[in-house]
Amino acid sequence: MVSKKWLKDVKRLHQKKYRNELELFFVEGIKTVKELLHSNYSLEKLLVTAEHSDEFKNFDCDEITAEDLKKISALKTPSGVLAVFKIPTSAKTIEADWTLVLDDVRDPGNLGTIIRLCDWFGIQRLVCSVQTVDCYNPKVLQATMGSIARVQVEYTELASFFNNNTLPVYGAFMDGAPVYGENLPKKGVLVMGNEANGISKKVEAFCNKRVCIPQFGSPHTESLNVATATAILLNELRRG
Known part of the structure; x- marks a missing residue:
């Protein structure tokens, strides 16, 4: 059975x-x-209720009661399995393709969806400002639906990243050129900004090209959610 120390540690996580x-x-x-x-x-620890033990019999796991799992779960209705993993400490530089950069994205659901979008569109590298929500936040991980396993997420001061970048940088701006008319390269950097304020002035200075998603409906409509906008722009990158 699971020790009280592990229950406490998971709660702290x-x-x-x-x-x-x-x-x-x-x-x-x-x-x-x-x-x-x-x-x-x-893997550091795998906790499974008796109901789901057969599904994980090929892994070293500890049985946990449904009552104890509910005490440490981030879900209203626990799924019967919880796993603790080590946070990776190093990342390799990937410059053979597009890199997505997030400037101060704060909503866990948005980040989780964006990680899932990167997985769908084959974007292997996601670079986040240090102010962006933690990718290991339980709500973020839930929204990724497992895509966190295939997308490299890095946190850094964006000025440092751009100072070492040699690829063209495209920023998403409300007043940018319509992306549908752009001749997009095979590799580069796409920057998406904060939900309320967009790309910061500091990061804007590194953008070689300002692009937008044209609006065809009412001018009174609110701007697109950052995850929705990311989906449209990534589709354009892959469409060529």
Whole structure:
């Protein structure tokens, strides 16, 4: 059975400061856990209720009661499995394709969806400002639906990233040139900004090209959600 120490540690992993301190994070959901078990992430602890033990019999797991799982779960209705993994400490530079950069995206659902979009469109590298929500936030991980296993997510000061970047940089702006008329290169950097304020002035200075998604409906319509806008722009990158 699971020790009280592990129950306490998993509960602490709900908070970013403890994830960073312990260099661990947890995921829930049968599909997401299985995705990460078959990835390069290093498993620290696998907790499974008796009901789902047969599905994970090929892995070293500890049985947990449904009552204890509910105490540490981030879900209203726990799925019956929770896994703790080590946070990777190093990342390789990928410049053979497009890189997506996020400037201060704060909503966990948006980040999780964007990671899933990167997986769908084959964008292997996602670079985030240090102010962007933590990719190991339980709500982010839930929204990725396992795609976190296949997308390299990095956090850095964006000025440092751009100072070492040699690829063209496209920024998403409301007043940019319509993306549908752009002759997009085979590799580059696409920057998406904060939900309320867009791309910051500091990051804007690094953008070689300003692009937008043209609006065809009412001028009173609110701007597109950042995840929705990312989906449209990534589709354009892949459409060529």
